[in-house]
Amino acid sequence: MYKMTKKLRVVLLALMNVIAINGAQSQTIIASGTCFGLTWILTDDNDTTLTISGSGVMCDYYPNPMPWTAYANSIATIVIGDSVTDISNLAFWNCKNLISVTIGESVNQIGESKKVHDVIDVFSHCENLVSINVNSNNTFYTSENGIFFNKSKTLLIRYPAGKTDAHYTIPESVTRIGMKSYDETGIYTAPFSQCGNLISVTIPNSVQMIGNEAFRSCFNLTTVSIPNSVIYIGNGAFEMCFGLTSLTLPYIGVVPQANTSAYSGSLLLGIIFGSGGGVTQYYNATQYGMYYIPESLSQLTITNETKLPYGALYGCLMLKEVTLSNVVTLMGEKSLHGCIGLEHIYVQCDNPPAAYENTTFFGIDKYKCVLHVPVGSKNKYAVANGWKEFFNIQEGVGIAETDNHSPLRVYPNPTNGQLRVSGDILDSSDIRIYDVVGQVVYTSAVSAKSPEINISHLANGLYFLKIDNKTVKVIKQ
Numbered sequence: 001m002y003k004m005t006k007k008l009r010v011v012l013l014a015l016m017n018v019i020a021i022n023g024a025q026s027q028t029i030i031a032s033g034t035c036f037g038l039t040w041i042l043t044d045d046n047d048t049t050l051t052i053s054g055s056g057v058m059c060d061y062y063p064n065p066m067p068w069t070a071y072a073n074s075i076a077t078i079v080i081g082d083s084v085t086d087i088s089n090l091a092f093w094n095c096k097n098l099i100s101v102t103i104g105e106s107v108n109q110i111g112e113s114k115k116v117h118d119v120i121d122v123f124s125h126c127e128n129l130v131s132i133n134v135n136s137n138n139t140f141y142t143s144e145n146g147i148f149f150n151k152s153k154t155l156l157i158r159y160p161a162g163k164t165d166a167h168y169t170i171p172e173s174v175t176r177i178g179m180k181s182y183d184e185t186g187i188y189t190a191p192f193s194q195c196g197n198l199i200s201v202t203i204p205n206s207v208q209m210i211g212n213e214a215f216r217s218c219f220n221l222t223t224v225s226i227p228n229s230v231i232y233i234g235n236g237a238f239e240m241c242f243g244l245t246s247l248t249l250p251y252i253g254v255v256p257q258a259n260t261s262a263y264s265g266s267l268l269l270g271i272i273f274g275s276g277g278g279v280t281q282y283y284n285a286t287q288y289g290m291y292y293i294p295e296s297l298s299q300l301t302i303t304n305e306t307k308l309p310y311g312a313l314y315g316c317l318m319l320k321e322v323t324l325s326n327v328v329t330l331m332g333e334k335s336l337h338g339c340i341g342l343e344h345i346y347v348q349c350d351n352p353p354a355a356y357e358n359t360t361f362f363g364i365d366k367y368k369c370v371l372h373v374p375v376g377s378k379n380k381y382a383v384a385n386g387w388k389e390f391f392n393i394q395e396g397v398g399i400a401e402t403d404n405h406s407p408l409r410v411y412p413n414p415t416n417g418q419l420r421v422s423g424d425i426l427d428s429s430d431i432r433i434y435d436v437v438g439q440v441v442y443t444s445a446v447s448a449k450s451p452e453i454n455i456s457h458l459a460n461g462l463y464f465l466k467i468d469n470k471t472v473k474v475i476k477q
Helices: 002-026 069-074 269-273 378-383
Strands: 028-035 038-045 047-054 075-080 084-087 100-103 131-134 141-144 147-150 155-158 167-169 200-202 223-225 246-249 275-282 288-291 299-302 321-324 344-347 370-373 393-395 408-411 418-423 430-434 440-445 452-454 461-467 470-476
Touching: 028 069, 047 069, 047 084, 069 075, 131 147, 200 223, 269 275, 269 288, 370 378, 378 393, 408 470, 418 461
Parallel strands: 047 075, 075 100, 100 131, 167 200, 223 246, 246 299, 299 321, 321 344, 344 370, 370 393
Antiparallel strands: 028 038, 038 047, 131 141, 141 147, 147 155, 275 288, 408 418, 418 452, 430 440, 430 461, 461 470
């Protein structure tokens, strides 16, 4: 029996050696090296994997390339070992075919110790990256569905650019999108940059800050609604979002006007789209900036601005529709100057906000552009400075009611609670009503060809009623 066991052991050892040799042959080492106390090795095993192991901090080569940069286009998988504590800034920049990243349990810094570069661009230009997965024992970072957060999920660090989802809802735990803190406004991660598949993103009321270039190069993003909870929208947050058609903002500029001491370029619409473009915006009589406001942007809703700054929408030729909430008290000088494409202005204020004669609305076609005001306030607007320049002032008329070709009609509009909907409606349709920050506040199945809706429980303000692919603005008074 002993001899049989010994022979069996010899056979098993031989088999193990064969397996080990074959495994080594199937995992070809392409390149390797060291980085401070770390070792990196590039292997080819079905796909090309970069494994970084050892203990401590990753070497910072900036402004020189990382040692594996020559192989960047071939790397498909990256594995960060459990004893690595730091990932250098720009470490995986331009790994265009990178699909997945695994981050070990000891990583506690992502490019943040590098003083020479404000943007934490570890995963920039990784257009095919689908997932970032963090070891569950890591006490600094976490991931959910391949999306990278800090451990408490209050900071969204990176949404992989290669994810195929058309819509993403940001978790309600998030307070900052790609921005460390209000005091460190120069440190950001551009978390959604180059996410070409995203069409819309839902931003919850928990969010307070949106970092610089947060949604840069989201070419297919069409609709964005930023809630009133936000107090900082970074420079170039929507730079090169060339497909954006509808935007809802709590205010115009980087910060609310009350949070800045003087008129400046930070209070212009263009600042959140990035400087250097073809739209000129003046922020005082002599000073101006050039911005990349997309030509596709046709609808703008401002929900929490009390005083529209000087030149806020100056030169926005592309806008067709602007909606102002009922908190506006002042239309700043030249705030809508040169908006020659405007067809509709919706104002929810019973009393006309103060405006400047011949300057606030200069260049707008006052015959073509319809001014929509609350019921009972038309006569006030007809004699108010600035507003009296409009020839077509209408009380409480929804978008669909001004369009002879619209298949949907909602009335009365404005309403004190009861609505009736008529037009091209299927029995299988659902009715949804959204508030100005994109939250669903009412939903119901269609029960008749002219269904009645009771929204008396909703607060007064602006809403969007949607049936199938048709949307109508509704004002509750």
